[in-house]
Amino acid sequence: MTALLTVSDLRLRYPGGGFRKPSPEVLKGVSLEIAPGETLGLVGESGSGKTTLGRAVLGLAAPTGGSMVFGGKDITRMPQRQRRPLAQDLQVVFQDPYTSLNPALQIADILSEPLIAQGVDANEARKRVGELLDRVQLPANAAERYPREFSGGQRQRVAIARAVALKPKLIVCDEPVSALDLTTQARVLELLIELQRSTGVSYLFITHDLSVVRHISHRVAVMYRGELVETGPVAEVTNNPKNEYTQRLLLAAPTADPDRQRERREARRQLLAAAG
Amino acid sequence: MIIFLLRRIGAGLVLIFVVTAFTFFLTYGANIPVARNLLGNSANAEQIATLNAQLGLDKPIFEQYFRWLTSTLHGDLGTSYFTNQPVAEALAARLPVTLSVVVVASIITILVSCALGVASAARGGIIDSILQGISTIAFVFPGIVLGILLVFIFAIQLQWVPAIGYVPFAESPSAWFLSIIMPAVVLCIGGIAAMAAQVRGSLIDELGREYVRTLRSRGTSERSILLKHALRNAAGPALTTFSLQFIGMFGAALFIEKIFALPGYGTYAFNATIQGDLPAMLGVSLFGVGLVVVVNLLVDIAAGWLNPKARTS
């Protein structure tokens, strides 16, 4: 199997802490694989280390152990300079569409930035901006406008356009829809799936929302306190969780149906009673 | 907390060391003809050489520095070349003067600027505009002019306060207060404006925070919200501003001392400098930096006390 990304026994501890009391380990030996064209959903609660894992893959956090291989290259401790060409293949969409776009730049500049960074001619880059906007279903006149003139969902489309500008092989999506309204969320997810189908890009999709994971992922990895507790095909993990934490997580999420939610509540109480 | 304090004290000592060494080598490098200045017009070369030898100025620079350092560590700051008074004794006599003025000015600054800042943040509108006006005027209005005006009205016309000089607290607390109140008022005008603006800004920030709304939702009185909660949380940033103000006032005291002929630290520093009085200059920088270190330490302690996060961890 030729995985696009292979993460093995990744460990990470943020710098800091004292001489006697080192800072806690955020990732405690995480291993996972993502195949080309596949979406791996990474679920977990806040502080579970899921975002850190994404940042480590992106080179924004330095691992303290283990390894990451992307497209056959070891990227575990790749220096910044060598990493730059990697941007062709590895991109990101962040959670907060309000801070992931520089408020001072026009959309056209935001979108051409990765292109120019990879050596695309400025005029050519400018031309591609139009295509990109079209790809994410934004009007062409968006190019001359500033991020603050768009709604959250539209901004997230810009961020997605920026991510796909270089036709990457993997996009790390860090909670890309959790700040969006319900209706917008659904449409952005549709867009992401559509892009995946047409380009064959892989997603490492980080989220805390199980229904989103069900919707977009082929496989799911559940993270709890810096460790992966369960990995498997999405249907298997969400319908028939083996891990106790996964079970709890699934039962805790309220479902949008008063009657089924009552049942789920009961189930959860029983589980907790059994555990407690 | 104790480790934190020890670290700060250590850093302070390093600072004192660095600054005094800096002062020593720079002033030495300036090659001030101390002996000639001391002996004046009629001295001959031989007398100058004798004096240089007496003062140890003929020794290599590092030896001189080492001598100064060791004697300082033994508590002896040397004797002023020009007044022949032990530097430590001179500073001990002069620091209280400047400190009296600066501390009283600080107290006035804190009280008035908090009151102004609170009023401005709470009432807005006219008080806000007045505060803005005061701060602008205070910033541009030369303190000298204000000083002259105050002296003219209160010392010369009304004769409520002395025009010049300092009366030690031990001699007469009331005379002490009268002798420093005008300098203190002149000194704190600019500071009040800056501090009040800072208090106002921080308060407005705090009043916009969510916990304020929650407090309101529980029926907490506006008075308690403003004076207990918001002010307490706004105190941290204001404190930092205040510590800089304090240090600034210490420098500005120089001008005040000139106008009110106060025998303070500033005049001493001034005289030491223009005379090239090395021991006095070193004493001045030692005490100046030492004072800054102490003030910063106190501010840190106060900030820690104000901020439970720093206090409890």
Place this chain on the structure above:
Amino acid sequence: MRTKLATRAAAVTIVAAFTLAGCSSGGGSSQNNAAQVDRTLQLAITAPPSNFSIGNWSGGDATLFNSVYEDVLGFGVDGKVEPGIAETWEYNNDRTQLTLHIRKGMKFTDDTPVDAQAVVASLEVARKGASTSQNLSAVTSVKATDGSTVVVALSQPDAALLPSLASTVGAVGATKVLTAESSKLEPVGSGPYVLDKSQTTVGSTYTLVRNDGNWNAKAYPFKKVVVKVIPDATAAQNALRSGQLDVLPAAGTKETVAQFPQSQFTTGENKATAFGALWIVDREGKLVPALKDSRVREAINLAFDRDSIAKNLTGPGSAPTNQVFSPSGQAFSKDFLSKTPFDLDKARKLMAEAGYADGFTVTMPSTPVSTTFESTLTQSLSDIGIKVKWETVPFQDFYPKVFGGNYGMFFMYNGYSGSDAQDVKASLSGIFNPNQNTTPELQKLLAAANSASEADQGAAFRAVNNYLVEQSWNAPLNSTSGYYVASNKVKYTPPVSYGQNVKPYAPADSK
């Protein structure tokens, strides 16, 4: 030379502080009948005294020094030498030996006797002292022939000796502590006042308490004298206005003192206290060759409109002068003023004759003291083609730079001592003559003047004066007296020279 930066205020103040060596004390009229009152006199000085150690007095206001120490001789308010520790004195015929008869029964404040030995001891210290040795350079020995007689032997006659002994140079201190470290701040003398350590803060306030054991204590009506250090002139004026001072002997210009309400203050003009001069020190032309030529120096003297300077720049309380002697002395002559009239044409002609028709450039030090005169100097000198480049000199570098031969000429004040002999001596030594230039003629004239009898001294020094003016030795511009202000509670008699003990002050209600 100390702490004068802040005193750029009034020229007179500066002059006071600048009065270099040989500050003499002029005696007040010995008011033996003055009512002794328990009043306190409040005075101001611009800078604190650096020390009270005999031989090291470094100039400045001598009020404190001369109040604490009784000098060998004293000065009268008219500038005449009066008895001090020596009741009487006489010279031998060729004026090379001075015999002093010491007053009997005097005691230092530490209860040791003031006798001939004590006088000898103090004078011996003064002979070596950095600030006094020059004044006593003619002295070859000082001996006590008995308990109350001291004989001072001179290598050559010195007319300045008596005035010197009446000034800080002649101070007599207790033998035990004469050279002790403590004498710097805790003097022991036999003067009219004692420094009260408990009420003194070194550097800011000095309190003198009357020494009733002083032989002339009755002449000092004030029981206590508080001397405050107030460097800033305006602050001092404020203090006087608010009643924190009694007198400002050098309050400033006529305009300044006019602001004091007459209902509460008396004002008046002082005696001439100092003069400002362009000192032409490079008379050998080492640095500025042109200055060697007496025609150039004369041209410089002719370039100044001294009357206008006195009238407009320094204003009332100043007078034009082209002489280094005090207008109050005998050597000064008003007639000599016509020797250097304001005559640009003649000046330019002299420049041309000397070969400097196109002028030359000269660098002069700019000090806080010179600022007043700088624009006038620049202007006047450029009128005859001399271009002045001003070089700002930090105060502490001034002496070394002048002594280092960095300037051909510079502007500076010198104080009048009250003695013609001392005045000319000061003008021909130290920074005013760093190269010790002299000429045989000048030497001859000086020797004659120094050995002249008291009666002939005036004429003899006038001859010296004449020579210096005619040779354009320097370019004195302006003598200044300034004005005093006294509260109505205190009567102030301006002395001949500035830098006194408290003799000039008396309660207003006494006669």
Place this chain on the structure above:
Amino acid sequence: MTTTDIETVVQADAPAKRAGALRRLLRRPLGVMALFILASLIVLGLLEPVLNTHPPTFSSLQHVNAPPGTPGWPFGGDQYGRDIWARVLSSINVSLISALIGAGVGLMVGVGFGLIAGYVGKRTDAVSSWVFNLLMTFPSLVLIIILFPVTGGTFQSTMVIFGFFLAPGIFRLVRNLVVGVRNELYVDAARVSGLSNRRILTRHVLYVVRGPIIISAAFLASAAIGVQAGLAFLGFGAAQVSFGAMTSDAFVNIYSQPVQLVWAAGFLALLNGSLVLLGNAYRDALAAPQATVKRRPRRLLGEAVIKPAVSDTPSSKPAADATSGLLTVRNLWVKYPQPHGSEKAVVRGVSLDVAPGEIVGLVGESGSGKTQTAFSVLGLLPKEASVSADALAVAGESLLDKHAGAMRRLRGSAIAYIPQEPMANLDPSFTIGSQLVEGLSAGMSRREAKDTVLQLLARVGITDPVRTFKSYPHQISGGMAQRVLIAGAVAGRPKLLIADEPTTALDVTIQAEILDLLRDLQGEYGMGVLLVTHNFGVVADLCDRVLVMRSGEMVESGNVRSIFHQPQHPYTRELIASILDEETVRTDPAPGSARTHEEAL
């Protein structure tokens, strides 16, 4: 919805015109005035050779203390007969040069190191921060004076040194800004895009620090001018013509020629004042793009009073009689003033009811006005909001025209509130206990109040109430903090509880616990609850009835089951349809995995 959301609502349709900060500055009278004065002074300085009547050091003996207006001596002469006008011009230049040098050195050093330290971080940051903190604590004036012999006393070299003392402030500012920017997601995105550090610095970082640097430059310049003048006033570098020297000269003459002080001090004040005002105005222009709103004085304390509806806000429905329900709202309007004088309505004629013991969910997307509606009932909208209604009553008590004191009493007892962000809603400076005790109504002894609070803490499921009582907010977790806030809300035994997204900031497992707690408490106290949320799961879990809002209007209300199963309004239908169905799981195979599958075959 937080305050920022309220602002977004307010600004939402502000004209999209992008007025630059400079243009905004020019719209402020103070800014224009300052700019004009400063520019005039600079021109005066530059034109010195043309404008001056004499060289600044030229003195004319005839013009000593000449009165202003003397021909050729426009401002008169000083006590040495120098032309005050010429000296003023020259002093302007000295001041401006001082400002340039002082601020220039300060900026270069501060910005340079600030950028590097902030961006590189780690040890570079630690070391340079330490050095600059050290520099900051130097008593600069004293040291400058001490170094006077070293600098030779020229004002230029003095200003170079002073510049270094000015640098720490700038350094801190720039460093903190850069650290802030460095952690911005768009910088991360740029890094992921392969931009070089230099490019990130110039493109993303410099933009952000630009404004604050300009502002501080104005203040630094004024500080430099002040220090130069101050030193000259004291007599340092007195030979140099400058405002300080002029002031000092005039100070001596203060009693005889007071007008001379006016020139020096006046021009110095103009120069300094224009710089400071300019800095302030520019800061305001940067901070508040729509600052024209400020026309109305902004009172930060106090809340909007709810007005009875007036005719210009037509009722969408005829006003119903106040029911006997717990909460009755009829035709509620909330409006905010806009920059151009108009008003924008964010709640438009909303009517709703909550019966005693009923849990009503108020749902809608962001900007729908649901939070504004909830805060109207609490009376916690900001002062600038204008709120009106035909009827607004809680437990039969009308809130219309109720003054602040009465509203406060009502909030302490009848109405309670649970916020969204638990941490931000606790005062960080006070212990949990003291905050809760304070909320309890008076008439209780401290001892009783403490016992009550401890019981409440236990009731909301806190395992160690005593310890939590003594803890500070930062010492407890978010879930705990929300329990504490719930305890605070129910302490007064309220009849109506308004919960604004009470679980949105929490993890699902915690959310489930909090929902359980809310349900239990509601049952126990028989409270009516108005629950603002966008989460239909929460609605399904807790609510009896649902109200759906869009763009400030109520579009549908009904029983929870009917809303979920038979939504009537198209918008409600769209909302329900957007809920990600739990049953649908992605089934299309990943192309990559498919290929691997084929390869395996």
